[in-house]
Amino acid sequence: MVTRFRRYGQIADILIKYGFGIALEQMYPGTTTRRRPFRRKKEPEIYLSEYERVRLALEELGPTFIKFGQMVSTRREMLPPELIEELQALTDRVKPVPFDEVRGTIEEYCGPIEKTFAYFEEVPTASASLSQVHRAMLRDGTVVAVKVQRPGIEDIIEVDLKILASLAERVEKNFPEYKIYNPSGVVREFSVQIQKELDFVNDGKNADRLREIVTEVPAVRVPRIHWEYSGPRLLVMEYIRGVRVDDVDAIRILGFDTKKIANRGIKSYIKQILKYGFFHADPHGGNLLVDMKGDLVFLDFGAFAILRPERREALVALLMGFLDNDVDEIIASFRDLGVDLDDRILDSFKDETYTILREYSGYDIRQFDLGGLMKQVPGLLNRYRLVVPMSLMQALKVIIMVLDTGKKLDPHFHFSEEVGPYVAEIERESFFSRSTLKRFTKDTFDVIDDFISLPHVINRALMKATDGSVKIEVVGTDIARLANSIDRASNNLLIGLITAAIVIGSSLMLFLSDEKGSIPYNAALFGYIIAVIIGLVSIYRVWRLKS
Secondary structure (H helix, E strand, O other): OOOHHHHHHHHHHHHHHOOOHHHHHHHOOOHHHHOOOOOOOOOHHHHOOHHHHHHHHHHHHOHHHHHHHHHHOOOOOOOOHHHHHHHHOOOOEOOOOOHHHHHHHHHHHHOOHHHHEEEEOOOOOEEEOOEEEEEEEEOOOOEEEEEEEOOOHHHHHHHHHHHHHHHHHHHHHHOHHHHHHOHHHHHHHHHHHHHHHHOHHHHHHHHHHHHHHHOOOOOEEOOOEOHHHOEOOEEEEEOOOEEEOOOHHHHHHOOOOHHHHHHHHHHHHHHHHHHHOEEEOOOOHHHEEEEOOOOEEEOOOOOEEEOOHHHHHHHHHHHHHHHHOOHHHHHHHHHHOOOOOOHHHHHHHHHHHHHHHHHHHOOOOOOOOHHHHHHHHHHHHHHOOOOOOHHHHHHHHHHHHHHHHHHHHOOOOOHHHHOHHHHHHHHHHHHOOHHHHHHHHHHHHHHHHHHHHHHHHHHHHHHHHHOOOOOOOOOHHHHHHHHHHHHHHHHHHHHHHHHHHHHHHHHHHHHHOOOOOOHHHHHHHHHHHHHHHHHHHHHHHHHHHHO
């Protein structure tokens, strides 16, 4: 059983060992003097950089801190690039626990191993800080991967999360310059994420959901989950033989086209992120395999991220802004994504964004490197101390990682030429999606409701005027002018509502039409033409009245 007091001592010793005693003393006065000097036989870390020592300290602190480092490595807008590079090198490959220690967990869900499995490899094929994986064969001949949680890991993480929360509070208190990054909020987000990763049922559900999405891209798949043997601390899934997606030489030796694999991988991720807003958030080489048939296979379903519909639309607009070199579209998209762009820095931010775009705008489309351009975005946000939602940074991190892997598989891959039209298609689909039409319909009916309630509002205002609550001084000409203004506004509003109703009805018919030339399709086009004519006439009338 890990106690909080004992764990505090272990953490303090490790931080002191790697040269962070001064920061520790600032947050917890007296800590370094109370702890016995940490004696070392070797001191290689004294010659290492500060960021390398951060990585080594996190690795020695154990699974919770390793996972935390991996998560904050997505926050490129918060941290220096050199630290990001070190955090991305964090590894949670650890020595496996003896089979006897996990046997009880396996049999809790599967029953006696000898009865359920034809054979079971006691030596794991992979071992990480939260779990280890064994290969086995069911009685029906199906080869499976058995992912089992390490015993006692929940207790360790529970204690570490409380300590992390305390450290975050102390950082905010003692280092005010970091308060803008909301350390306590970052730790809360991490706590939710790692609790999900501890529940293997959540892993399995993520896999099932992802399988529905990736079937839309040929030759991309997700292993089947054997739910009859799975539970919160055990996951049994189809075993996949293959090579890492970033092992280009091995893929070529197997005789597969690396260009096709790059294309389908990137399209699969674009669909996950931009169309469904549910995406695999850890696309490193070990989590993506190319199997013996040449299919791209997703593995490890603990780390997933979700983007709300409005954030997806804003991210699509952001990507299109970069592809079109449109600074105003990029700024508007950042604001829609929750980035607080103060007017005092807006001009400077736009200038720098424009400068970055100019560096790429002169390139031929086959030389345009969106991945390189996107890598500059976190640095830009960091320089202006702009904090963005974690889900956005996860999406940017995934896009950058996937583009990097795509470049390894196909050095001539170009996002603008091959995937740009695909992004534009998703943008068009989202514009005519049910959710967009539903939102548009709701907004229209809100306007109608406001229009209908207008007499009641005016009546209430007049009642207040008559009982002396409000004093208004008017003359006859004012009343006449007001009456004319209300009359014109009512007519314009009525025309606008009719036009909106025609557009909504036409959009629904277009959405429901089977093919071009069908009756609903032709009716939808006719409705759009009528709406355009009414709109042009209305604009002409407004212009005549003003002139």
